[in-house]
Each structure stands twice: as C-alpha cells, then as structure tokens.
Amino acid sequence: MKKVWNSWLRESVFIYCVIYTVGTIVNSILYLLDGIREDPSGNWHELTRALILLIGIVAFELAKNLPIKNVFLRAIVVYVPTMGLAFFTVWVSQFIEPLAKSAYHDIFVNYTGLFLIVAIIAIVGGKIKQVKQK
Helix, strand or coil, X not given: CHHHHHHHHHHHHHHHHHHHHHHHHHHHHHHHHCCCXXXXXXXXXXXXXXXXXXXXXXXXXXXXXXXXXXXXXXXXXHHHHHHHHHHHHXXXXXXXXXXXXXXXXXXXXXXXXXXXXXXHHHHHHHHHHHHHHC
C-alpha cells in the first residue's frame, strides 16, 4: 500500500483536496457576495460536487497512466466513460433533490471544458518536456 500511496495516490488525494477546497470557498464567497448566507442546494449538492470531482481525478490518473501512446486516442478512451459516469451521477442525484433544467448541459459544459483545459496543458507540458530532453 505504501508503494501505491507514494506512486500516485498521494498526488491524487492532494489534488482532490486542493480543488475541492478552493471550489467550495469560491462558491461560498460568490453566494455571500449575492447576499445568500446559506447554500440553497444544501449538503447533497456538496456531496455531488465531491463525487464529480472524484470522477475528474480518476480521469486525470487514467489519462496519465493508461498505456496508450496516441494522446488523442487516450483522451477519448478516458473522456467517454468518465463523462458517462458524470451524467450518471447527475441522473442519480435527481432522486435525492430536484435537478435544475440545465443540469445535464451544465455538467457537459463544465466537465468538457475542464477536461479540454487539462488535456491541453498536459499535451503542451509533454511537448516542452520532450524538447528539453533533446
């Protein structure tokens, strides 16, 4: 277990905690600036956010560690099932609390946008690393 912790799990847990904390703080600040003192979506919304973020971290680790050389194929192999899992998470959450009319659109835009940003950063970073090694 120590080998797994040192190889990838520690980094994933750290990234997860930082992103969740920053996202929650920013969300809280935005609510306070709008004069809303409590999260209207409540605790279930926080748990759903945590689960969606976990899906994103799993996608990141898969993209980093899958043994597929072609970057675009690897991105597709990671994106399709994790996007499906995000949609499934939204679908399941409708049984706990009512969904916004734009819930599926929102998760698609947010997840896809973030996925593309991270993928571009990873590709550019990989190219820079290759150039430096040569």
